[in-house]
Amino acid sequence: MITRMSTLFLRTLREDPADAEVPSHKLLVRAGYVRRVAPGVYSWLPLGLRVLRKVEAIVREEMDAMGAQEIQFPALLPREPYEATNRWTEYGPNLFRLKDRKGNDYLLGPTHEELFALTVKGEYASYKDYPLSLYQIQNKYRDEARPRAGILRGREFLMKDSYSFDLTDEGLVESYAAHRATYVRIFDRLNLRYVIVKATSGAMGGSASEEFLAEVPIGEDTFVRSTGSDYAANVEAVVTPAPPARELDGLPEARAHHTPGTPTIDTLVEFLNGADLGRTFTAADTLKNVLFKVRLPGATEWDLLAVGVPGDREVDPKRLEAALSPAEFQVLEEADFAKNPFLVKGYIGPRALLENKVRYLVDPRVVTGTAWVTGADQADHHVVDLVAGRDFTPDGTIEAAEVREGDPAPDGTGTLVAARGIEIGHVFQLGRKYSDALGLSALGADSKPITITMGSYGIGVSRLVAVIAEQTFDSSGLVWPRQVSPADVHVVVAGKDATLLEAGEKLATDLHARGVDVLLDDRPASPGVKFKDAELIGVPTIVVIGRGLANGVVEVKDRATGDRTEIAVDSVVAHVVGLTS
Amino acid sequence: MITRMSTLFLRTLREDPADAEVPSHKLLVRAGYVRRVAPGVYSWLPLGLRVLRKVEAIVREEMDAMGAQEIQFPALLPREPYEATNRWTEYGPNLFRLKDRKGNDYLLGPTHEELFALTVKGEYASYKDYPLSLYQIQNKYRDEARPRAGILRGREFLMKDSYSFDLTDEGLVESYAAHRATYVRIFDRLNLRYVIVKATSGAMGGSASEEFLAEVPIGEDTFVRSTGSDYAANVEAVVTPAPPARELDGLPEARAHHTPGTPTIDTLVEFLNGADLGRTFTAADTLKNVLFKVRLPGATEWDLLAVGVPGDREVDPKRLEAALSPAEFQVLEEADFAKNPFLVKGYIGPRALLENKVRYLVDPRVVTGTAWVTGADQADHHVVDLVAGRDFTPDGTIEAAEVREGDPAPDGTGTLVAARGIEIGHVFQLGRKYSDALGLSALGADSKPITITMGSYGIGVSRLVAVIAEQTFDSSGLVWPRQVSPADVHVVVAGKDATLLEAGEKLATDLHARGVDVLLDDRPASPGVKFKDAELIGVPTIVVIGRGLANGVVEVKDRATGDRTEIAVDSVVAHVVGLTS
Incomplete structure (x- = not known):
């Protein structure tokens, strides 16, 4: 695809938006990726939508690869299933509730445990049908008290939620492990720096719940990590190492x-x-x-x-x-x-x-x-x-005392240091709560019913776009990893000379023919404006067609490192194809 | 992709669902493509979601090809823009309205004219920025009084809506024509039988509004067509041919x-x-x-x-x-x-x-x-x-008298006959209504403001899945056109012999290696059950691996025509690749 900036629906901003506090929010707005429609409610402009779709595609590929099956539920949901599990009430003001023209209660799905459980109940009857993992990638709705940071914490957001259905606790542990491994692959493919933290202290079982936290200074979640290992945990989940008991004999009297x-x-x-x-x-x-x-x-x-x-x-x-x-x-x-x-x-x-x-x-x-x-x-x-x-x-x-930097790590490897992160994924062994409430069971080989045990797993897909931006931006703008960039290469025609534009069009066409997605800056703007925009937009490879063309060379710039290389016009296609494949 | 029916989340039904009246609804439920969640609110199971995504991809390809740019708005929208155009009130009970935790009014977008106009207003300022066409493919919400026919008339449904922005009436006519031509390409690619009818009698201008109606007996819209040409129109839009005026001289007195x-x-x-x-x-x-x-x-x-x-x-x-x-x-x-x-x-x-x-x-x-x-x-x-x-x-x-079959066609080519259809697309020259209400204008070359004129264009993407089903089903089940089928080929292992299953797996693997998507029926069910399911599911090519395998042949069946051919096992991959490419 060749995208010409002369017609692209994109206007970059020189100023940070007044309501933006965190870097990703400022830059995604300034670079024309997203626009605010209401508090916590954003629209995606062309470049932003491309990044979102690329993140979504990676999530989908890995979910499919693990054997989870994609389905899609509505966002508009009837009250009854959520009444059966008490979540209609429990969700409190976080739930968007509405009535239809007949006065029936509906909600906008914040997460879909009930619907998945009921759907499996509707289709499956025998123990032979299990195990099963289903997922969807779908807009979710939560009426956050303080929507903030642009798409980092929105009220309408794209989420991948999946659910596993197993006959046994061991099966659940396996499904959980498969999801966890898939999440590792997804976040690794996205080049994210993240930790996996135990989300609770384990009262519900060893690994009943873990969160994937991307490390960013503006993160809302505080966690601790060990200086000596990859141990990391939510502060809530830190298990205090108990010293050994001491002999009572010989101790002074009270x-x-x-x-x-x-x-x-x-x-x-x-x-x-x-x-x-x-x-x-x-x-x-x-x-x-x-x-x-x-x-x-x-x-x-x-x-x-x-x-x-x-x-x-x-x-x-x-x-x-x-x-x-x-x-x-x-x-x-x-x-x-x-x-x-x-x-x-x-x-x-x-x-x-x-x-x-x-x-x-x-x-x-x-x-x-x-x-x-x-x-x-x-x-x-x-x-x-x-x-x-x-x-x-x-x-x-009871684990109630504060955790402090310098405390010994629970795994005995070093001491704890504090860090901040944003939740990008969550894996959770739900157990039989929803199956019990909604009557999801399978007929066993012995004709007795087996209550299904569930796992619930989520990835904040739209949030990931902001998290990637947070982990990669620099003082000039966004710096996309190649795998989610809105284009493979940004070709800047730096000058008004017709031969430059011609060379730019030819390069774009030749690259396109080799399967490279090109963002071509063919606007009549000044080279300075174009360079600034290219830095702000953050495509990983920038090719500048400028004065050097007269000598048969163009400049190829690596957005992340700032390295510039002069490349002969004849070999630039091969060079760029080499970088992008 | 190889999809094994032994693990696919699919249970076909022998009986029609009680609430289904039209064939597509009955069959899409029976074949496990969709499930009802609430009146007019459906979930998409794996095979259904695949068909939906294929339809969506064709729509997207053609929209991109015409130069429209994809963006994405939220479904959750604030009241204010809809207040400015009076649609908050005008929509009446069809609009889903809700309040957030602070008591602010929101709605679920039924269509997005306001948001598109405001967004363009936010980005563009100069006449040089135009023309522009934007689109999105997104879930829409309408609280229909009588949701019916499954996904044909739902309350949450996937729609492609696009909007054109032009400086002049001539520009609007061009943008309208480009959209109309794109719609023709989309519906042609989907093999649909449809007519383009004038939606109004033309008081607002020659082709101010046209509807694309797919011809189906269960259609809600009545239209008329000429016996002598491709003239077709909504009954509301039929222009009565006036006889020539007559000389008054010599007429009898009153x-x-x-x-x-x-x-x-x-x-x-x-x-x-x-x-x-x-x-x-x-x-x-x-x-x-x-x-x-x-x-x-x-x-x-x-x-x-x-x-x-x-x-x-x-x-x-x-x-x-x-x-x-x-x-x-x-x-x-x-x-x-x-x-x-x-x-x-x-x-x-x-x-x-x-x-x-x-x-x-x-x-x-x-x-x-x-x-x-x-x-x-x-x-x-x-x-x-x-x-x-x-x-x-x-x-x-005034055009108020009833139109009857046998009336002369307005274009003078024949007489009118009545037909029934379902609206699958709508192209509409909106004009300046929304630009005026929301203040969307561009600064002209003479520094005077030019009010932008808009067009609005919609395709019911999820509805198309049902419409295609309505136009292609037969007494045994669904019959998908190849371009939207959930798989390219359905391989049925007809028998419990291990060599049959082995041959099925091998064929699936070989086909997959050639880029063919295979639905492999590897279940332990009887051949009869599998044949019935294959007919019901409607993949266009069915390969049966059965008794003939001993003699080195398999049967290839065309789902649409029912034609069966025996093909040597050695050449079946090449044969199927030939059919699907």
């Missing part, structure tokens, strides 16, 4: 101390080190007990929960939320303390918690034999050398 | 007659032929004056309108509506007659109408010099030999 005016860890540590206790204390030697109230979905009563963490760390609300999910939690209010006078604010200790049957979960570092300074359940008093497993036995452990 | 008890044409003709008037009368000799009240959009007052048609014809409400559009009309009620006592029901004549300044439009057959029997504005009285242009002069003509 002793209560009068510690006036020490309701905080800082004041406590300062006091202890001022007192004559024969050793130095740090915040990490103290055990801070933080009180919450917790309620399971559907429950009306709140239960008390105490979380014990080393005093040098805060409770991370996101980690706590992940650990408690699906239960919700709140911090304790004054009224709650008033109702529970055994909770002495600033001086809460394990004894009062356990005596009063408050559920008490501690950080994994609180292993048997560790000795702590903690509250003595009396104003202005703390206990020193309170030993876990001897003086108190918590109800269990 | 005379009023007492015609008791003749309020209808039948009673009048019977009375006249019973009276001794020296000649025979037919209903076609009478002039029936039918009264309506008419109101322009936004007006509060109704105006009277009298329509005079030959007494052998009724006023066709759809033709009247098209002729009066955008004005609305109602038939006159008793109260209206009471208010206008000069209207003597059953005996209304031109005299009272014209004396009382009632707008009076007549059928084009009422030319100067034609003599009519019509009402004398007095109960039980009619006038005979009332001559147009001598005794009365109407305010003009």
Whole structure:
């Protein structure tokens, strides 16, 4: 294909759009790839649509190669299936809901678990029919509270969602692994820098859920990686390495101390080190007990929960939320303390918690034999050398303490560093939640029904266009990897001389004949404008036909490296074909 | 690609679905191409999606070839642009409307004139930028009152819509012609039988609007065609051939007659032929004056309108509506007659109408010099030999009389016959309506603004899948034209012998190596079941590997003609490649 810029529906902008904050958003708008229609709702102009379609094609090829079968659901969906799984309600304001002319409820599909499950139920009946993986590449709708960053977080976006259907847990693990491997191939083909992070701490099973995060500084997701291995995880999923338990024999006895005016860890540590206790204390030697109230979905009563963490760390609300999910939690209010006078604010200790049957979960570092300074359940008093497993036995452990750079990596390979990323893919072992809710089962060889277990797998296809831009742009503009570039080569006719334009047309025609897609800048604009636009648009190879033509040469520029080479006109076709194939 | 039916997500049905009335709907469901999700909302299963994508690809190729540029708009659209053109209201209950979490109004795009106009306005400024044609292939949403016939009339459907932007009327005519020619190429490539009908009677200009109607007995649109040429038109668009005017000299004088008890044409003709008037009368000799009240959009007052048609014809409400559009009309009620006592029901004549300044439009057959029997504005009285242009002069003509089979074709080539069709394409010279409403103009060479004139062009892409099915199916199932078939060849392994399956796999592999897409029936099902499914699915070439294999032959069957040929195993690849390339 030859695309002439003289007629291409493209007007580049010199200025960043006022509403754009992140580089990909600025550049995709400036280079004329996308245009905003409403908050989080964009249109794709010709060059943008080409990149989107190339990304989509790579995703499709790899999904087909793994044996997943493509189908396509509507975006406009009836309420009933989502009612059956409670997602009509659970989705809250993120769901676009509407009524048809008869007053029936519809929604715009945010993801299609229900429809896939029902469709498989409609077609398949026997265990012989399984396993099965289906996918679609389709526009999804989510009414984000804060759509942002252009197509990075839109309200209408193109997604590849797939679903696996298996008879057994082992089958699900295999389907999950196949999807995971396919995602690796897709993101590798797109030249992305990404990590695969465990999305939850594993309460639901070893690899029940992993996220593919593309590393970009403007990412919304924080994750940690090990300095010594390819370990990476969402902060919520980091498993704290527990130290080995220690012998109880010979440990000093617990002793209560009068510690006036020490309701905080800082004041406590300062006091202890001022007192004559024969050793130095740090915040990490103290055990801070933080009180919450917790309620399971559907429950009306709140239960008390105490979380014990080393005093040098805060409770991370996101980690706590992940650990408690699906239960919700709140911090304790004054009224709650008033109702529970055994909770002495600033001086809460394990004894009062356990005596009063408050559920008490501690950080994994609180292993048997560790000795702590903690509250003595009396104003202005703390206990020193309170030993876990001897003086108190918590109800269990919880991953709620903050994760910090420098913490040891859970795999023992190094220390953790923080990074930022954007979710580009998600693989998830759904299990039987949807099959149970919607009655998806197969008749087994023994004529007994087998509930199907499902996996759910997503890739944000339109988002990938922005993510690739984020990982490749430079100060002059976009820099597309060849496999998704809107053209293979950008031929710039640098000058108004008719022979230059003629040479440009001839080169475009010759390249086209060799299967190369050419973006030909045949506009009457100045060479400077054209060079700037070529940098901004970001096609990986730029051929400049300019003054050198008189001497039989053109310039071939590598957009990414900036390298320029003079090539004889006679051999430029072969040279470019060599680069692009 | 080799698609194995042993794992393909496909279950054919022996029974027609209960809700299906038309053949394409029944067969596309039975053959596992589509499934209903909600009224007018369908999902595409693997084979259906392949056909859809092939149709889409042909549409895209031809749109690209004509120089139209593909872009893509969201389906979720803000209210404001549609408010500016009044379509937010005008669309009525056909529009899916919704609110986002902030309470802002959105709609699901039924068609995108506003967005295209605004986008061009955003990018282009100078007359040098034009002309331009843009298109998209995208899901559209219309809340049809009666979604029916499966994907033939859905509420979510895939459409190619394009828009042309020109500086001049001549430019629009050219862009229109280019689109029309492209549509002809597209529908020809799809082997469709179709006619191009004028969609309106031409009040807005010669070829302001044409529809492409695929001829199918179950079509919703009635049209007429000439027995003597390729003239075809919507009934609304038929222009009545007017007879030549006649000399007034020597015509008999008009005379009023007492015609008791003749309020209808039948009673009048019977009375006249019973009276001794020296000649025979037919209903076609009478002039029936039918009264309506008419109101322009936004007006509060109704105006009277009298329509005079030959007494052998009724006023066709759809033709009247098209002729009066955008004005609305109602038939006159008793109260209206009471208010206008000069209207003597059953005996209304031109005299009272014209004396009382009632707008009076007549059928084009009422030319100067034609003599009519019509009402004398007095109960039980009619006038005979009332001559147009001598005794009365109407305010003009109107295309409101019914069109009948046997009427002369407007192009003078033969007579009209009725046919039924489905709209598959529409080309329309929009003019400046949207540019005016949305302020789309270009700065001319003289620095004066030029309002852009637009054309709008649509093809129902998903509907085409059903239309092709309607025009090609037979009693055994679907019969796809090769260019849209879900596979090139259907290889049926007819028997459980391992050598048959081996031969099938080998043939599939060899064909695949030659670029042929193979649907391989490798299921353990009986040959009878497989043959039935192959007929139902409708791949154009079926290769049966059965008993003949022992003698070195397989059977190649043409799905459309039913012809069977025995081919030596050695040469079957070459034979099939020959058929499919």
